[in-house]
Amino acid sequence: MVLDAVVAFFILGIVCHLSGAKLGFPDGLYKSLSMFLMIAIGLKGGIALQQHVDSSLVFMSFAVVLFGLALPLLAYPLLRFFGGFNRVNSGAIAAHYGSVSVATYAVAVSLLDAQSIEYEAYFPLFVVLLEMPAILVGLVLAKGNLSVINFEFVKKELVANQSILLMLGSLLIGFYGGESVGKLNPFFIELFSGVLALFLLKMGLTAGEQLSSLKKNSLFLVCFAVLMPLLGGSLGIGLGLILGFSAGGVALMAVLGASASYIAVPAAMKQSLPEANAGLSITASLGITFPFNVVVAVPFFIALSQYAVT
Amino acid sequence: MQSKTWIFSIVTSAILLAFYFLAESIGVEAPGFVAMAVVIVGASCYQHFVSHRNFTANVMQGDN
Secondary structure, eight states, rough: OOHHHHHHHHHHHHHHHTTTOOOOOOOOHHHHHHHHHHHHHHHHHHHHHHHOTHHHHHHHHHHHHHHHHHHHHHHIIIIIIIOOOHHHHHHHHHHHHHHHOOOHHHHHHHHHHHHOOOOTHHHHHHHTTTTTTHHHHHHHHHSSSSGGHHHHHHHHIIIIIIOOOOHHHHHHHHHGGGGGGGGGGGHTTTHHHHHHHHHHHHHOOOOOHHHHHTTTBBBOOOOOHHHHHHHHHHHHHHHHHHHHHHHHHHHHHHHHHOOSSSSSHHHHHHHHHHTSOOHHIIIIIIIIIHHHHHIIIHHHHHHHHHHHHH | OOHHHHHHHHHHHHHHHHHHHHHHHHHHHHHEEEEEEHHHHHHHHHHHHHHHHHHHHHHHHHHO
């Protein structure tokens, strides 16, 4: 088994934290790197989308949104019945696992590019589409009624959502920018892997901190955080095959199903569900699921997709 | 330790091993699945042992 160089930086981050090395990683740099990745993914998708637009994209988008609605409904009963969490915490954690992680997606794209595996150009659009449905379902499950979904909520979480705006905006710029987008390539496309490595180094440091905070409910949380990516990823492979994607596309669909959000959803939950224990969700999604996905699940889903499609 | 957590951890370990064998059958090395299964089984056994020891200690204290 050969470890990808980009992924190795994530492990280096965890090792740095565990060894007590003080890496002064500025918060501003972390936010800048995360913005860079979102813009790069959007631009790359927009440029590729110029050649691949067709009407079936509407049907596929609808199926992807349904997928995003289904994932938290799968997670919620596990959290309630086996984990013994209350309604609020179950809804909040389920929302994290229904939404997506842009960093996990970026790792998958980097691995596919490294292995020269083709994938559909419109996947950044699916990443954007999958951000929101799980937050809505998670909130409804946590509150037990539909009243949480109102105009103010949609305005705040959908229209003013940084991830959605940056990725969708970059996708449109890449799509409509024509040849002028080419001058952005040296920065946003060619530096992608290097920036991702730096971002993963920081993520490794953060994941190391989260791993240290595993105490109460740790065994169930570890099991859940490992099981959900396998269930979500398997469903993603099924959906990818039904929609007729290429091997790379099926792998990306699996990765979107397997990943758990730790940027957009925590921010939304903090606003809309302040009574939920944010530590539980972050520990599970960032401390366990993200490392598990990056090191184990993503390479496996790429191999399985190639086997399933060919 | 709650019996539901125990069952959940056993089921999770079994699924991890199933994924390991699936990976093996398609020619992919995925030792991470086995490693996670071992960690989960080990943690389950440790928690079971600790809760059993605490229960025994409480009973002994009650006898005295």
